Amino acid sequence: MTTNENGNYTGKVAFVTGAANGIGRATALAFARKGAHVVVADISEQGNQETARMIEDLGGRVIAVKCDVTRASDVKAALSKTIETFGRLDFAFNNAGVEQKNAATAEIEEEEWDRIVNINLRGVFLCMKYEIPLLLKQGGAIVNTSSGAGVIGIKGGAAYTAAKHGLIGLTKSAALDYASQNIRINAVCPGYIDTPMMGRFTGGTDEGRAKVIAEEPIGRMGKPEEIAAAVVWLCSDAAAFVVGHAMVIDGGQTVQ
């Protein structure tokens, strides 16, 4: 067992990538509110430091590490720093990701394909590769961020969709590899969530936002905190029998 069922994470350590903004920041804060020590990791130092400050303001313990998830050396260094500072790792939220430039499949530049797959899929593999040996010591949980694009096709988004579908396959296989060793590995698949990434996607205009909201049966975008709540739950003992699951949290978008 990793926590009690109320999700009191006092004494636990959570590692969050893509923590400088959006879903990662909200989840880092949610872990801190549950009493966990948090390691915030992001390629963007400024936003990452800001997230750390927000956790300190809550009275939480946190370190901010600059980490490009596509570089094994960065991932290893960030996890070494985690152990050096807090002595253990219990939860990892592999969430760093980037959106694709909208383009039909044949129009996607090879470099763009590689960039998207490298960050959104290989980056998560690298994180798990170096997190798992640390989690094996006392057990724990990993949650990876896929997307609605992990379960349906997206016109103009083949590279992103392929990476996010691949991430669910990676999650399921890894979950099977470690289920008997007290590490649970799951994924979340957010719908349209109001984050800086969504701002870029919609162009930040009322018209762009309205177009996205029109695809949401619930009639609004999701909030980063609504994904954070699911991640924190997936890491808790209340989810002790949840293994290899890709949890869709999307206001009904993909069940239409």
Ligand SMILES: NC(=O)c1ccc[n+]([C@@H]2O[C@H](COP(=O)([O-])OP(=O)(O)OC[C@H]3O[C@@H](n4cnc5c(N)ncnc54)[C@H](O)[C@@H]3O)[C@@H](O)[C@H]2O)c1
């Ligand atoms: N916002 C949405 O509607 C939505 C929907 C489905 C899935 N997602 C996924 O959720 C995750 C978080 O998205 P968000 O909306 O919070 O995005 P965001 O752009 O607001 O935040 C993503 C963070 O990842 C960081 N990042 C990018 N490349 C990195 C790298 N190589 N190494 C380390 N950090 C890196 C960025 O600096 C940023 O802080 C992503 O994986 C995204 O694909 C988002």
